Amino acid sequence: MASILLSIFGTVLAASAPVFSVLLAGRIIQAAGLAINLPLTQNVIFTIFPPNKRGAAMGVMGLVMLAGPALGPTLAGLILDTLSWHWIFWFTIPFLLFSLIFGAKYLPNVNEVRKVSIDIFSVILSTIGFGGIVYGVSVGGEHGGWTSTSVIVSIIVGFVALVFFSYRQTKMENPMLNLKAFTYPLFVLGVIMSFITFFNMLSMLVILPMYMQMALVIAAFTTGLILLPGSLLNCLLAPIIGRLFDKYGPKAVITPGAILVAIGYGIYSQFGTDTALWMIVVTF
Template identity: 75%
Template sequence: MNKSIKTGPIMAALLVAGFVGLFSETALNIALGDLINIFNTDATTIQWLATGYFLTLGILVPVTGILMQKFTTRQMFMTSLILSIVGTFLAALAPIFSVLLIARVIQAAGLAIILPLTQNVIFTIYPPQKRGMAMGVMGLVTLAGPVFGPTLAGMILDMLSWHWIFWFTTPFLLFSLIFGFVHIPNVNETRKVSIDMLSVVLSTIGFGGIVYSVSVGGDYGWTSQLVIGTIIVGMIALILFAIRQTKLEQPMLNLQAFRYPVFILGLLMNMITFLNMLSMLVILPMYLQMALLVSAFMTGLIMLPGSLLNCILAPTIGRLFDRYGPRAVITPGTILVAVGYGLYALYGTETALWIMVVTHLIMMLGVGMVLASVQTNTLNALPMQYYPDGIAITQTSQQVSGAVGIAVMVSLFATKQSSYLSGFANDLPGATAAGTSFVFIISFCLAVVNIALSLFIRRPVADLAKEHSVQLQA
């Protein structure tokens, strides 16, 4: 690590911007019911405020790999913050639905840049033996943003209008912009690269098509021609995209990262973790409100201790990773996650609220141990020149798996709920508990798969650490 680089201010500027973007990803969800009436629209249309956000991330994140090689760190950072601020101001002032939707897309474009950029900066300014702690802090932000979104938004909506969800974040974005302008240096090496437009088109159709198809699958039916056709087109586009990357002298996304088994293993674990986590953040509040009959604000309070615990322990978990290696942290974390889902699957309509708090504490501690540690070890497996591509691949897989997880799990939840109601017509709490239990059984099975995968994880070979050291000295 270059001692002339002040890592604290750099991380502060990047992580505040990342937190705001991830907060915005979920904060508006709690207001969607009110916005249906405000904009005189329906649930399918209003859902695009969430779907459009995921869709934009799925389309733009893959492109950031080559953009981080073409433009300087400061250029990428300033572009991200300007997009985030413009999108936030436009959303806060939006008079009609279409303006709010455009604002959400602009916000997501800012987040699509800042997340990969933050990881790339961490892996550039920190040596391998210190990345665990830095990525632990980033993991804190990755978890805290989406989790605190509904909680804080619920508190804001209790006192003010939905516009203040956006006004609330504006001072933080302005702080990040000013702080970053003063402190963030150019830590990446730029080179003359051309952006292959056909690759951009194929990537957009591929990742965008898959995210879109799973996002609308619950509305149109998973067997509808639209959903099946979009998935097929998306998969074909991704295959053509991958083939084209192997033919280009300067690929938009260098797939050489897949030559490293530790990277592939970590990528699979990361996708399972995100799929489970984001779907849990949607299903669990529905269970609390519809089965246990607690308010939206109380739901946020129940989920708050687990989120706070994760925030407090994130740096410590990172230091444990640096000292004892990945398996000592990741395997116990996957076990805690599986225990959490197993307990959730057992609960019905009479579960005490303190039990929900304790279970969520177990769950979030496990997720905190797994998420940042897996991401760190996955990228540590790559040579330094592949960091931008590896980061773009992991970030894209996160967003796509998260969108798939939410869409599929909510659809399974609704199907099980409807099946239950056909036999017990007026028992909505019981139907909700049945749907939740069914979904969490599936999540438990996926969590067990992660336990098995974690047994094969190892610290990347020492040669990569030496390579990183030599390149920094050069």
């Protein structure tokens, strides 16, 4: 409920934002809600499903999660071409309210509730650490570039705060973030691979629409339609891939998937201002 309430508050703030700074604040509050929701959903799935059925369950979860990126660009493009950008946020409020009411009435607590303490100093250090680095990287292209004093100071302060945060976690009996997991090589490898995968996927979802609208001068709604077939295919395949994961294990699905992604990026690198729209659809 905290997650949904944060999402609602952040969405209303973003929808009514008079200036960019307020819009950014609303998006940060939305992100806080999502940061609770995503790992919590995965944790619940791992709790209620046995290991041999988790792939199929995660596949269904993937179908639902990917429906947003599938329909989002097309709906957002339609809204941008017919209404103001504020309606991108107002449009989601009824769905968030439905989630709040439906969840409050029907969702049980499946995990064992324990009495735990939150180390406020760790929260402050992690917020300054991650926030400083993310802010520094985000504004690196502005404010005088990467040599700007504000960018350098922000990244240095963030890095120092993360060092102190990590040190504090190793000394606590019940750390907020258990860094001992990083002593397992396979876990470290998994984290690095997940980072690379999400970095690729999310950056492409930002860059590709910008390329089509700024380089090819395509309307926002048309951009959404071009991305729609690939996104829908992603949705349809998610449950199937989940079942294949249960049957054959991760290597059998990750290897061909990684090869296809690499081929796709190779084709993307050849795109220019005269690239045919069908080529973008097929590659995506």
